[in-house]
Amino acid sequence: MRQNRRKPFKERILRSSRSNKSRIILAIDVNDGGPRELTHQAIDLFEQTRHSICAVKLGRQTILRIGPERISQLLKKIHGHGFTTIIDDKLNDIDETNAAITRAYLNLGFDAITVNPFAGWKGGLETTFKLAHEHGMGLLALVYMSHPGASEGYGQQVLSNPRSRKARNEFEIFAEKAVKWKADGAVVGATRPSIIRSVKKILGTSVPIFSPGIGTQGGEIAWSLKAGTDYFIIGRSITKAQNPRKAADELAKASVILDD
Amino acid sequence: MRQNRRKPFKERILRSSRSNKSRIILAIDVNDGGPRELTHQAIDLFEQTRHSICAVKLGRQTILRIGPERISQLLKKIHGHGFTTIIDDKLNDIDETNAAITRAYLNLGFDAITVNPFAGWKGGLETTFKLAHEHGMGLLALVYMSHPGASEGYGQQVLSNPRSRKARNEFEIFAEKAVKWKADGAVVGATRPSIIRSVKKILGTSVPIFSPGIGTQGGEIAWSLKAGTDYFIIGRSITKAQNPRKAADELAKASVILDD
Numbered sequence: 001m002r003q004n005r006r007k008p009f010k011e012r013i014l015r016s017s018r019s020n021k022s023r024i025i026l027a028i029d030v031n032d033g034g035p036r037e038l039t040h041q042a043i044d045l046f047e048q049t050r051h052s053i054c055a056v057k058l059g060r061q062t063i064l065r066i067g068p069e070r071i072s073q074l075l076k077k078i079h080g081h082g083f084t085t086i087i088d089d090k091l092n093d094i095d096e097t098n099a100a101i102t103r104a105y106l107n108l109g110f111d112a113i114t115v116n117p118f119a120g121w122k123g124g125l126e127t128t129f130k131l132a133h134e135h136g137m138g139l140l141a142l143v144y145m146s147h148p149g150a151s152e153g154y155g156q157q158v159l160s161n162p163r164s165r166k167a168r169n170e171f172e173i174f175a176e177k178a179v180k181w182k183a184d185g186a187v188v189g190a191t192r193p194s195i196i197r198s199v200k201k202i203l204g205t206s207v208p209i210f211s212p213g214i215g216t217q218g219g220e221i222a223w224s225l226k227a228g229t230d231y232f233i234i235g236r237s238i239t240k241a242q243n244p245r246k247a248a249d250e251l252a253k254a255s256v257i258l259d260d
Numbered sequence: 261m262r263q264n265r266r267k268p269f270k271e272r273i274l275r276s277s278r279s280n281k282s283r284i285i286l287a288i289d290v291n292d293g294g295p296r297e298l299t300h301q302a303i304d305l306f307e308q309t310r311h312s313i314c315a316v317k318l319g320r321q322t323i324l325r326i327g328p329e330r331i332s333q334l335l336k337k338i339h340g341h342g343f344t345t346i347i348d349d350k351l352n353d354i355d356e357t358n359a360a361i362t363r364a365y366l367n368l369g370f371d372a373i374t375v376n377p378f379a380g381w382k383g384g385l386e387t388t389f390k391l392a393h394e395h396g397m398g399l400l401a402l403v404y405m406s407h408p409g410a411s412e413g414y415g416q417q418v419l420s421n422p423r424s425r426k427a428r429n430e431f432e433i434f435a436e437k438a439v440k441w442k443a444d445g446a447v448v449g450a451t452r453p454s455i456i457r458s459v460k461k462i463l464g465t466s467v468p469i470f471s472p473g474i475g476t477q478g479g480e481i482a483w484s485l486k487a488g489t490d491y492f493i494i495g496r497s498i499t500k501a502q503n504p505r506k507a508a509d510e511l512a513k514a515s516v517i518l519d520d
Contacts, residue, residue, distance in 0.1 A: 029357070029360065031360050031363070031364075059357055059360070059361075060320075060357075060361055061357065061360035061361045061363075061364050063324070064323070064328055064361065064364035064365070064368070065328070065364055067327045067328050067329065068324055068325070068327050069327065088353075088357075090352050090353055092350050092352060092376055093348075093350055094405065094406065094407040095407065097289070097319055097320075097321065097348075100289065100291050100319070100321035101319075101320055101321045101324065103291070103321075104291075104321050104324035104325055105324070108324070116352055116376070116378070117413075118376070118378050118412075118413035119405075119409065119410075119413065120407070120408075120409025120410055120411065120412035120413055121409045121412065122407070122408040122409040123407030123408040123409050123410075124405075124407050124408075124409035124410070124412075125409070126409070145354065145379075145384075146354065147354040147355065147380070147382070147383030147384050148380075148382040148383040148384075149379065149380025149381045149382040149383050149384035149385070149386070150379075150380055150383075150384070151380065152378075152380035152381065152384075153377075153378035153379065153380055156418050156419070157418065157419040158416050158417065158418055158419070159416070159417040159418070159419070159427050165425070165427075167419050167425075
């Protein structure tokens with residue numbers, strides 16, 4: 001397991017983003033085929049797009065298909081080119097289990113993990129935050145997901161105090177937790193720019209916003225960027241494109257249009 | 261992938277429970293050691309306890325350590341003795357990802373999966389429920405977890421309708437979703453018997469209650485049973501016991517004390 005001689009995740013991804021002039025995180029999710037074939041697919045997608053991205057995100061299904069040994073080799077290849085890697089776990093278990101899962105990901109070589117604040121702190125995510133930060137691993141807290149049904153949970157109104165009867169948005173509570181827990185990022189779907197704007201006000205500059213949902217799910221890069229997104233997590237719009245290299249390049253250019 | 265010639269998960273686990281006179285689901289979570297050693301540990305725990313259990317639950321950390329191929333062999337062994345297997349995933353992603361993860365678990369041979377209703381239905385869990393049920397795979401919905409911090413999310417008060425200002429418990433909304441979505445089980449921590457009682461009223465007899473949290477986390481089998489638990493998910497109280505066989509046997513007896 002890598003020790004805390006590493007710089008924090010937030011600084012590492014920012015450096016990659018600046019040097020590659022891209023706010024695009026490539027989401028690699030490969031499903032159909034044997035372990036060897038899928039590993040080659042993943043490497044090929046990375047190689048085609050690596051000049052236009054700032055990090056790589058893997059889905060859990062890819063680990064289930066490829067297996068831990070090949071994942072470790074894939075991560076070494078990605079690290080070899082100076083990129084950080086995120087496991088999209090959406091962790092939401094009890095402390096002992098969260099810690100065991102986090103340790104397993106650290107062993108595989110991941111640099112950051114997504115967590116669901118709904119799991120709570122005490123006996124929930126507290127241990128994982130401590131463990132991850134000791135190892136320079138980043139924690140990205142879900143604040144509002146990109147799919148329609150996200151409104152059921154992330155969009156619900158919650159009583160902050162049963163006596164005061166004052167209602168708050170669940171996603172605002174999650175954004176405040178992201179700040180309080182010192183998360184390294186907040187995940188807000190690109191499909192909801194107005195939510196990104198509200199969340200940005202709570203997060204300020206201390207917690208960057210990571211937005212999935214561009215393209216296939218209907219999110220627009222320009223709107224999301226203006227609303228406050230710092231990084232875009234993009235999968236199918238690149239990986240299912242006829243020319244992934246070109247698609248990544250165009251998205252990268254659109255993602256830094258406000259940077260000049 | 262196994263087709264829908266299988267009986268529903270709910271019927272299969274009930275049959276095992278009756279024939280083995282046990283409501284205990286063995287939670288196998290092995291972490292420390294190499295893949296081969298951990299696989300042996302898992303098989304040994306199963307062999308020692310299999311006369312006193314009704315199913316086996318695996319944690320995600322175990323798959324990350326052992327790898328998919330060995331997990332598949334382990335599941336075959338467990339199936340060979342007529343038991344069903346549950347993957348404790350706490351799934352909470354968008355539809356395409358949920359489906360890809362569920363398909364990967366079906367391929368490995370799992371019979372049921374835990375899901376977090378917080379993810380919502382449309383573009384969230386809908387596809388997974390359809391896919392899983394087509395293959396006779398069970399879906400266990402989290403309703404209230406066993407750790408202290410679970411009160412932050414599962415225990416919060418939610419406005420069911422912004423205009424009516426009527427507040428509801430999050431866990432009651434989740435229990436209603438478990439019924440409406442035709443879940444095969446609801447997970448409620450054994451640490452909170454009064455919640456089990458409230459949830460049971462909503463679920464009736466259509467959705468059995470699965471309770472983790474006995475022993476190490478402070479839950480008591482008798483209280484939880486009287487409150488309405490149908491199955492107990494027990495890990496450390498068995499796996500860390502000096503004599504796992506004896507521990508499982510005693511818990512099994514306590515779990516069916518109301519059945520006579």
